[in-house]
Amino acid sequence: xxxxxxxxxxxxxxxxxxxxxxxxxxxxxxxxxxxxxxxxxxxxxxxxxxxxxxxxxxxxxxxxxxxxxxxxxxxxxxxxxxxxxxxxxxxxxxxxxxxxxxxxxxxxxxxxxxxxxxxxxxxxxxxxxxxxxxxxxxxxxxxxxxxxxxxxxxxxxxxxxxxxxxxxxxxxxxxxxxxxxxxxxxxxxxxxxxxxxxxxxxxxxxxxxxxxxxxxxxxxxxxxxxxxxxxxxxxxxx
Numbered sequence: 001x002x003x004x005x006x007x008x009x010x011x012x013x014x015x016x017x018x019x020x021x022x023x024x025x026x027x028x029x030x031x032x033x034x035x036x037x038x039x040x041x042x043x044x045x046x047x048x049x050x051x052x053x054x055x056x057x058x059x060x061x062x063x064x065x066x067x068x069x070x071x072x073x074x075x076x077x078x079x080x081x082x083x084x085x086x087x088x089x090x091x092x093x094x095x096x097x098x099x100x101x102x103x104x105x106x107x108x109x110x111x112x113x114x115x116x117x118x119x120x121x122x123x124x125x126x127x128x129x130x131x132x133x134x135x136x137x138x139x140x141x142x143x144x145x146x147x148x149x150x151x152x153x154x155x156x157x158x159x160x161x162x163x164x165x166x167x168x169x170x171x172x173x174x175x176x177x178x179x180x181x182x183x184x185x186x187x188x189x190x191x192x193x194x195x196x197x198x199x200x201x202x203x204x205x206x207x208x209x210x211x212x213x214x215x216x217x218x219x220x221x222x223x224x225x226x227x228x229x230x231x232x233x234x235x236x237x238x
Contacts (some may be wrong), residue, residue, distance in 0.1 A: 064119070087109065120159070135227060136220065136225055136227055136230050137227065139219060140219060141218060141219040143186070143216060145215055145216075146214050146215060147213065148214055153212070156169060156213070157208050161204065162204060163204075163237075164200035165234060166198075166200050167200045167201050168237065172197060172201065174197035174201075175195075175235070176201055176232065177197050177230055177233075178194065178206060178231060179191070179192055180194055180228070180229060181227070181228050183226050184225065185217060185224075188209065188215065192207055197235065201235050
């Protein structure tokens, strides 16, 4: 049996055309979908977070205040006491430092002596006379041993001093301090022991001192004066 078809209704002839149109539409829609930009929405958190308050420290620079200067205290006026004569000043010479300067350049002013006044009208009574020493402890030119000064005097003592046997046997040693006065003529006088260690040593030291030869007298303002001196004599068993 022969089939009869209307050629106008033959769909197979347009299949390729519809297929191409479909492919074009699908590709176009795909491209449009890829290029499409959707709007970006950000979520805003409206919740309020309370943080701890920040304490601000305010630094205030101190203002410099000029403090008043206190007045300087007035110096206290101290009355200078009148010097009193002392009899305890000695010239001590040690064997370790046996050399003395021959000249002592000590300036001494003149001493004004005012006599005591007994005036019944004023009611001032005269004080009793005090004993005035006629020697000094220092002078412009000190007394010196004629044979070599103080070094020579110590050599003289070393040559003539004899160690007492009694003190030597008992092992007694030490220093004997002897005081003496060189008078205006250069003689050694008034020798005595100030501090001793043994009777025999004290007597021997005193004997040697008293046997001293002549000295050059001390001078004050060009005049010879008496001078008191004290020296140690060392007894050593070594």
